[in-house]
Amino acid sequence: MSIFEILTPLSVLLCFLGVFIGIVMGAIPGMTATMAIAIFLPLTYALDMIDSIGLLIGLYVGGISGGLVPAVLLNIPGTPSSLCTTFDGYPMTKKGEGEKALKVGITASIIGGFFSLTILYFFAPVLASVAIDFSSVEKFLIIVFALTVIASISKGSLLGGIFSGLLGMFISLIGTFTDNNEMRLVPPGLEDQLVYGFSLLPVLIGLFAIGQILQESEEGMKAASHQKIDLQKGNKNTQFSFKLFKNQKINVIRSSIIGTFVGMLPGVGGSAASITAYSQTKNFSKNPEKLGTGEPEGLVSSESANNGLIGGALIPLLSLGIPGDSTTAILIGAFLLQGIEIGPLFITSNQDLWSGIVFSLVIANIVMFILMFFSIKYFAKIVFIPKYLIFPIIVVACVVGSYAINNGVMFDVWTLLLFGLLGYIFPKIGVQIPSFLIGFILGTEAEKYFVDSLKGSSGDLTIFFTKGPIALVLWILIIGSVTYAIIDSRRTKKAAEQNAS
Amino acid sequence: MKKLLMVLIIAFLGAILAACGSSSEESSGDETSEANEQNGGEEASVDLNRIRVLIGSSSTGGDTYQNADAVSRYTEEVLDTNMKVDAVGALRAFDELGKAKDDGSTIMFFHDMAYLGVEYGSFDEKDELDNWTIGPMVSINPGNAFLTSADAPYDTMAESAEWLEENPDETITVAVEAGGVSEVTFDAYYLWVEQEFGTEISDRIHAYVTGSQEDKDQALWDGNADIIHGSIGANNQYTEDGVEDKIKMKFLGVSASERVEGFDVPTFNEQGITVDGEEFVFDKEFFFLMPKDVDSNFAAALDNAVAEVVENPDYEEDLNTNTYIVNHRPAEEAEEYLLEKRDKIRSVIEQAPDLNDIAK
Structure with missing residues (x-):
């Protein structure tokens, strides 16, 4: 069926608008795609289904993609799923390659987006059926697999990295345990504030944004070296070219597959997608030691994976009625408001709407690419804004974002400031922030699936090894990933020692 | 015109949100209450x-x-x-x-x-x-209901208890959420089995405590639960013809006082589920x-x-x-x-x- 027969001009316009607003919200630290969709959900009641889908899909794609901008330029992940984007994106900015980094990221995003869209369109029902074969045991093992990235990104100190990750997991468990609604690990006197634990967003942007501002303030307000680079005069290295992707074919496909696949698993968050993809890129890279120092390779993997998860998360939603992540959980609400039941028969009984969703995704990805690719040179100038001007703006954006994330909870602002302070102290005492955050992001999911697995097996721990072939394959991947990381860490250490002598 | 207005509103809202984050509910509440105080609070409801x-x-x-x-x-x-x-x-x-x-x-x-x-x-x-x-x-x-896999050997909650009685080596695990409507309906079922069939049977009923509906559905598909709590609204999609066998479910009963129109699902009351001799109905x-x-x-x-x-x-x-x-x-x-x-x-x-x- 023709695209024009299904999509109305209004739905295209709304999709365009959605992408724009999504990008802006994704770019503001503390605002996410989930939040953008939640805010606009009530408005969709007045629209036709196809028009509201255009708007919501636009917001979704824009929101996920916008997170790239502050991650690359300011070392602040705009959304949790762009955490790994900072690992190589910001070092590139520091080398004066901010604009190039953004263009690499955007190109990787659209490739990841289209890849997952193709998979969604052709294989949705089959894959959804595979996704529900992943029980809590396999989901737990996938989270563990994602956690192995801690071993590969621990710079210098493997033990330090593991400790940081465990500390992050520990802190993520503070709050109410939903199985019995009882609080645990909450310090006395903070029961009211910590009933739900620390919110992810304030922790994330506190550690990155506020922590970094404190660190840089310590160094003074003089312009950093990368702020003095003249982009116009830049040498060849700082220029973006699509040729860059020539050597990234396997990386981009692998990362998009990982993104789509992890996104497809209900209940496994989007952040796990880019974390897993990044870790595998590092494991398979010819120059693993360069990742984390400003290699486009790392950026490509993180961005293609986090856009890949969009199509992935829509697979179980549209073919089973199960949301793949928190954002798609809100999308269900949009369908229900219109009285449309999403379930196993959705695609066959709503062919037009199904095509509309796919077409909206195509349009949203293209609009995202055009909007971002051609406005990037203006975005990239953000890095030239003097620190004494940009820092207060970042602080305000972070505070507003944190306050708004749970609809106005002041404790989230305190969380932001507390973790900002920790972000300043952690590097000084050897706690690694990325590992800490990965532990924090994946901690609750790891616990949930660990407990669920044990509930299903009446407490028998051997279930993790005996569940079936998928579990065994995952164990092999986990062991392989950890072994590789240890060998790599030793090699790097030796090389460093040799250099020193 | 209405649609155009809608678009403009969305654009405007987007601009505001992008510029200053989200408007805070609390502050708007404060403003209104201040306004009310100024008006003596007499017309609170309309103000x-x-x-x-x-x-x-x-x-x-x-x-x-x-x-x-x-x-x-x-x-x-x-x-x-x-x-x-x-x-x-x-x-x-x-x-x-x-x-x-x-x-x-x-x-x-x-x-x-x-x-x-x-x-x-x-x-x-x-x-x-x-x-x-x-x-x-x-x-x-x-539609507050219980469901099981389409191929389960029983069709109602009452039959599940009879099935347990006939098969002394079997157990039934029910996925419920703690502290809510699902727990109270499960309790009624459990107590009825205990009172009607004895503890030998009810001891073979276990609970699988979990949170959201998706978790309960997944528990059934994983084989971690035999019966799950759900609702006609949320789970009917999995009971329809044409749904893959692997995920197909069937309703075992609703706790409401009357059947839901258009659905052939018997109530607890019709199945004879009672607690202390009194019919159990929960809307x-x-x-x-x-x-x-x-x-x-x-x-x-x-x-x-x-x-x-x-x-x-x-x-x-x-x-x-x-x-x-x-x-x-x-x-x-x-x-x-x-x-x-x-x-x-x-x-x-x-x-x-x-x-x-x-x-x-």
Whole structure:
């Protein structure tokens, strides 16, 4: 069926608008795609289904993609799923390659987006059926697999990295345990504030944004070296070219597959997608030691994976009625408001709407690419804004974002400031922030699936090894990933020692 | 024209949000209350330009959100104000309702879990019904149900107990959520089996405690649970013809007093499920809660507005789309009814097993 027969001009316009607003919200630290969709959900009641889908899909794609901008330029992940984007994106900015980094990221995003869209369109029902074969045991093992990235990104100190990750997991468990609604690990006197634990967003942007501002303030307000680079005069290295992707074919496909696949698993968050993809890129890279120092390779993997998860998360939603992540959980609400039941028969009984969703995704990805690719040179100038001007703006954006994330909870602002302070102290005492955050992001999911697995097996721990072939394959991947990381860490250490002598 | 206006509103809102984050509900509440104070607070109900409706669920896809959304959309027109449904979850909703101003700018919409949670100890004692002003009751979700895999050897809850009796080596694990409507209906089933068939049979019924509907569905597909709690609205999609065998489910019974129109699912009562010899019927009902000392003008205005809304055929149609039905009781009657319902259910809860003891 023709695209024009299904999509109305209004739905295209709304999709365009959605992408724009999504990008802006994704770019503001503390605002996410989930939040953008939640805010606009009530408005969709007045629209036709196809028009509201255009708007919501636009917001979704824009929101996920916008997170790239502050991650690359300011070392602040705009959304949790762009955490790994900072690992190589910001070092590139520091080398004066901010604009190039953004263009690499955007190109990787659209490739990841289209890849997952193709998979969604052709294989949705089959894959959804595979996704529900992943029980809590396999989901737990996938989270563990994602956690192995801690071993590969621990710079210098493997033990330090593991400790940081465990500390992050520990802190993520503070709050109410939903199985019995009882609080645990909450310090006395903070029961009211910590009933739900620390919110992810304030922790994330506190550690990155506020922590970094404190660190840089310590160094003074003089312009950093990368702020003095003249982009116009830049040498060849700082220029973006699509040729860059020539050597990234396997990386981009692998990362998009990982993104789509992890996104497809209900209940496994989007952040796990880019974390897993990044870790595998590092494991398979010819120059693993360069990742984390400003290699486009790392950026490509993180961005293609986090856009890949969009199509992935829509697979179980549209073919089973199960949301793949928190954002798609809100999308269900949009369908229900219109009285449309999403379930196993959705695609066959709503062919037009199904095509509309796919077409909206195509349009949203293209609009995202055009909007971002051609406005990037203006975005990239953000890095030239003097620190004494940009820092207060970042602080305000972070505070507003944190306050708004749970609809106005002041404790989230305190969380932001507390973790900002920790972000300043952690590097000084050897706690690694990325590992800490990965532990924090994946901690609750790891616990949930660990407990669920044990509930299903009446407490028998051997279930993790005996569940079936998928579990065994995952164990092999986990062991392989950890072994590789240890060998790599030793090699790097030796090389460093040799250099020193 | 309406659509164009819609687009403009969205663009405008987007610009505001992008520029300054999200507008804060609390500050708008403050502004309105200040405005009310200046006006002597006499016309509180009509003066509020925004009413925040907290719901006891954090999901925007669940029955609480849908019922809250429908009633709010129609009530705001009658009250000539804006009502915004805020899916903050039960603990936070109670917390914020406790701190809310008495002008009606923050109210709550929830169902029976509001008091069941207190009875089961999931919510604080201070959140019990007596400490709020109970508002009008608006609707029922008659589809509170239990389901199993399509190929299970029993077709009703009663048959599942008989099956256990005939197969002494078998067990049944039921996925439920702690402290809610699903636990109380499970308790009734458990007590009935214990009283009717003896502890030898009921000891072979286990609980698999989990949270969301998706988790319960997945527990059934994983084989971690044999029976799950669900609802006609949320689970009917998996029972229809054409659904893959692997995920296909069938209903075992609904706890409501009457069958849901259009569905061939017997009620607990029809299956003979009783507790202490009395039929067990449990309708999942939705109602408003307000701060204890809420402005009486506001409470009356809300009560009247809801009474008008429930007469609106469009509202009824909206509810029916998702298999909910209108069930209006004015505030005064709702209070009496709910307190009585709670007292009745207390005896079930007192006799019920601790989920920790029967968890698998």
